Amino acid sequence: xxxxxxxxxxxxxxxxxxxxxxxxPGCSKWEHVPAKLSDIKHVTTKWQxxxxxxGWNSNYMENHDNARSVSRFASDSEQYxxxxxxxxxxxxxxxxxxxYIYQGQELGMTNVPFTSITDFQDIETMNYYxxxxxxxxxxxxxxxxxxxxxxxxxxxxxxxxxxxxxxxGFCAEDVKPxxxxxxxxxxxxxxxxxxxxxxxxxxxKRALEVKQEHKVSVYGDYDILAKEHEYLRVHQxxxxxxxxCCCKLLGNFSGFHVEPARDLRLKGKSATLLLGxxxxxxxxxxxxxxxxxxxxxxxxxxxxx
Numbered sequence: 001x002x003x004x005x006x007x008x009x010x011x012x013x014x015x016x017x018x019x020x021x022x023x024x025p026g027c028s029k030w031e032h033v034p035a036k037l038s039d040i041k042h043v044t045t046k047w048q049x050x051x052x053x054x055g056w057n058s059n060y061m062e063n064h065d066n067a068r069s070v071s072r073f074a075s076d077s078e079q080y081x082x083x084x085x086x087x088x089x090x091x092x093x094x095x096x097x098x099x100y101i102y103q104g105q106e107l108g109m110t111n112v113p114f115t116s117i118t119d120f121q122d123i124e125t126m127n128y129y130x131x132x133x134x135x136x137x138x139x140x141x142x143x144x145x146x147x148x149x150x151x152x153x154x155x156x157x158x159x160x161x162x163x164x165x166x167x168x169g170f171c172a173e174d175v176k177p178x179x180x181x182x183x184x185x186x187x188x189x190x191x192x193x194x195x196x197x198x199x200x201x202x203x204x205k206r207a208l209e210v211k212q213e214h215k216v217s218v219y220g221d222y223d224i225l226a227k228e229h230e231y232l233r234v235h236q237x238x239x240x241x242x243x244x245c246c247c248k249l250l251g252n253f254s255g256f257h258v259e260p261a262r263d264l265r266l267k268g269k270s271a272t273l274l275l276g277x278x279x280x281x282x283x284x285x286x287x288x289x290x291x292x293x294x295x296x297x298x299x300x301x302x303x304x305x
């Protein structure tokens with residue numbers, strides 16, 4: 001194994017299975033279908049388990065070749081953008097491995113709403129547009145543009161949104177950036193995020209602090225729970241000693257209130273909340289097995305027997 005702690009030749013590796021999880025099998029990436037949580041569970045569990053204690057993962061949700069994660073895997077709606085961006089952050093930051101944060105992800109930056117192909121620069125996007133226009137004469141322009149807005153690499157390549165000034169503070173007002181700025185920069189920008197203690201940015205910071213404070217979440221053995229649950233993603237990092245605590249993450253990948261599955265192994269245990277994206281979540285709870293989970297909620301808890 002390339003990343004084996006004693007015989008490996010590299011420190012960590014990137015796997016790309018997750019980046020192709022939301023299109024029709026055997027089709028191009030443009031044939032979009034919403035990602036299924038069951039597939040996300042399968043891919044992440046495969047790599048968390050495969051590398052185990054002798055290898056090391058590179059964990060990421062975004063890069064320069066893929067759409068924004070909150071638009072792709074969660075909800076970029078006005079109601080749930082911040083909550084769901086925090087849920088995604090909590091989920092992947094607490095996987096075993098080194099987390100990577102792509103520019104703007106820590107702000108909850110979204111896909112672009114561009115309506116014209118002239119607003120895009122990516123050669124892959126342009127080639128796809130021209131090919132479809134040539135082969136599918138009857139396709140509606142809006143249908144084609146919706147495909148492009150969903151999956152174009154340019155979603156992750158718009159200028160970084162630093163503030164609510166001209167060009168989002170990326171360049172001077174009299175300078176034309178290579179891509180248009182996402183028009184939501186007046187609300188979603190670094191200056192506003194740093195000033196707001198409840199922002200996605202500060203959630204990222206707190207999540208990384210919690211991870212460092214609780215080494216079991218860094219080095220503990222990975223164990224997935226509720227494998228078949230349609231909406232909940234639950235895993236724990238635990239020490240091998242039976243009497244030790246574990247760090248358990250519970251994330252709701254939906255906009256619904258849901259009830260946890262019966263196989264979470266929570267009943268009768270004491271849970272101390274370490275991190276959550278709802279401000280009114282109780283700090284201490286004795287779990288009775290009827291713990292409801294709110295839309296896009298994430299909880300990272302320290303569990304004791």
